[in-house]
Amino acid sequence: MGGVMKIAVIGKGGREQALVETLASSPCHPQLFAFPGSDAIFQSAKPLHADGLNSLIDAMVAEGIDLCVAGEESYLVSGDGLSNLCAKAGIPCWGPPKESAQLEASKEFAKKFLMKHGIPTGAAVAVANAQEARAAIAGHYPTVLKFDGLAAGKGVAVCPDEATADAFLNEVFEEKRFGEGRLLVEEYLSGPEISIFAAVCDDKFLILCPARDYKRLKDGDEGPNTGGMGAVASRRLTDDDTIRTIEARIVAPTVAGLRQDGLPYRGFLYFGLMLTPDGPKVIEYNCRFGDPECEAVMPLLRGDLASFCYAGAKGDFRPELIDFNEGWSVCCILASAGYPASSHSGDVITGLDTCEARVFHCGTKRVDSAWQAAGGRVLAITATGNTLQDARTRAYAEAAKVDFHGSQRRGDIAYRNI
Numbered sequence: 001m002g003g004v005m006k007i008a009v010i011g012k013g014g015r016e017q018a019l020v021e022t023l024a025s026s027p028c029h030p031q032l033f034a035f036p037g038s039d040a041i042f043q044s045a046k047p048l049h050a051d052g053l054n055s056l057i058d059a060m061v062a063e064g065i066d067l068c069v070a071g072e073e074s075y076l077v078s079g080d081g082l083s084n085l086c087a088k089a090g091i092p093c094w095g096p097p098k099e100s101a102q103l104e105a106s107k108e109f110a111k112k113f114l115m116k117h118g119i120p121t122g123a124a125v126a127v128a129n130a131q132e133a134r135a136a137i138a139g140h141y142p143t144v145l146k147f148d149g150l151a152a153g154k155g156v157a158v159c160p161d162e163a164t165a166d167a168f169l170n171e172v173f174e175e176k177r178f179g180e181g182r183l184l185v186e187e188y189l190s191g192p193e194i195s196i197f198a199a200v201c202d203d204k205f206l207i208l209c210p211a212r213d214y215k216r217l218k219d220g221d222e223g224p225n226t227g228g229m230g231a232v233a234s235r236r237l238t239d240d241d242t243i244r245t246i247e248a249r250i251v252a253p254t255v256a257g258l259r260q261d262g263l264p265y266r267g268f269l270y271f272g273l274m275l276t277p278d279g280p281k282v283i284e285y286n287c288r289f290g291d292p293e294c295e296a297v298m299p300l301l302r303g304d305l306a307s308f309c310y311a312g313a314k315g316d317f318r319p320e321l322i323d324f325n326e327g328w329s330v331c332c333i334l335a336s337a338g339y340p341a342s343s344h345s346g347d348v349i350t351g352l353d354t355c356e357a358r359v360f361h362c363g364t365k366r367v368d369s370a371w372q373a374a375g376g377r378v379l380a381i382t383a384t385g386n387t388l389q390d391a392r393t394r395a396y397a398e399a400a401k402v403d404f405h406g407s408q409r410r411g412d413i414a415y416r417n418i
Helices: 014-024 053-063 082-089 107-116 130-137 162-174 240-260 293-300 305-313 388-399
Strands: 006-011 031-036 067-070 124-127 143-147 156-159 183-186 193-201 204-207 211-213 216-218 222-225 230-234 266-276 279-286 301-303 322-324 328-335 344-348 358-361 364-367 370-375 377-385
Touching: 006 014, 006 053, 006 305, 014 031, 014 293, 014 305, 014 358, 014 377, 031 053, 053 082, 067 082, 067 305, 107 124, 107 183, 107 279, 124 130, 130 162, 130 183, 143 162, 156 162, 156 222, 162 183, 193 240, 193 293, 193 305, 204 240, 211 293, 230 293, 230 388, 240 266, 240 279, 266 305, 293 301, 293 328, 293 358, 293 377, 301 305, 328 388, 370 377, 377 388
Parallel strands: 006 031, 006 067
Antiparallel strands: 124 183, 143 156, 143 183, 193 204, 193 211, 193 266, 211 230, 216 222, 230 328, 266 279, 301 322, 328 377, 344 370, 358 377, 364 370
């Protein structure tokens, strides 16, 4: 690499904006590019013009990109795979190859991996149709149903009774809401959830700041599952003993299992965990940073994320380059009318000029001088503080300044389950 480091971030949401801004603030002062990006992201990054993965690689080569950072999961597993194509073009990629990203792309693949390597998780049965699913449930409720493939965070249903299970089975097998695919019928696990992120470089890893997200649409964890209605992050979210247990029983065996199975990995790895009475158990893997957890975690990061990811993508693990402050971060999502069943576009957003928190655009567009809603989740508003009370009070005070027609938000982010 000669001169200023050039980094391309792949994705278009609030997570990618949080990554772009954190990378841009690195002491090495990199130049940022994005694809497909958004109006908000292009305030901090230059657009890469492409119409698909292959032309994206050509655009990165032409621009002299030094590092590709995978934000959105779909690019890792579509076509020949973002990381795989980067490798052929000689571009270091902070994100795993397609074969390793199956940990997220296929719930069935992930469950077999967990079982093979003795990593704590719930029991599960894979089924191909509604009849097999009902036989596997066998009247035992609550039960958890998971669509096997990618579903933008919406392919999981916690079903307390037969009616809710039948409704989800109809979505999967009759309406084919998520496309073709199998289903996992999984044991229901109880306890608080926690999101653990690791930066993985071959056989080494660093556990990052933990977080907790809130998937249900409404207060009290009621309503349908969403991609996430908010998040809280802090090094103090759980105690040191729990983190040590998670590292020993889950993170280290996962990294060792990837190596054993010949699955290369350089990038972020997300562990969705349930802290059950029997100890922490894996609910799911994601092969990138979580969303909206990323919008909560990134404001706490200190150090040189750009140099850390660049070194890691080339196989040079340098954990000393980044750290996290000891405070708290709370992220509130503002979603559009109809979300998650549908999304709404064109509603003018007011109050952004008075908001003094960090604002990440999940689904917006700029029309003339006004910002408009253009998606399901519209904005992520994040505030930090020395204490949990400081962070959540400020997050809600600042989020209250922003509005658009039909906006939805939860009122108990970082209050419930803390």
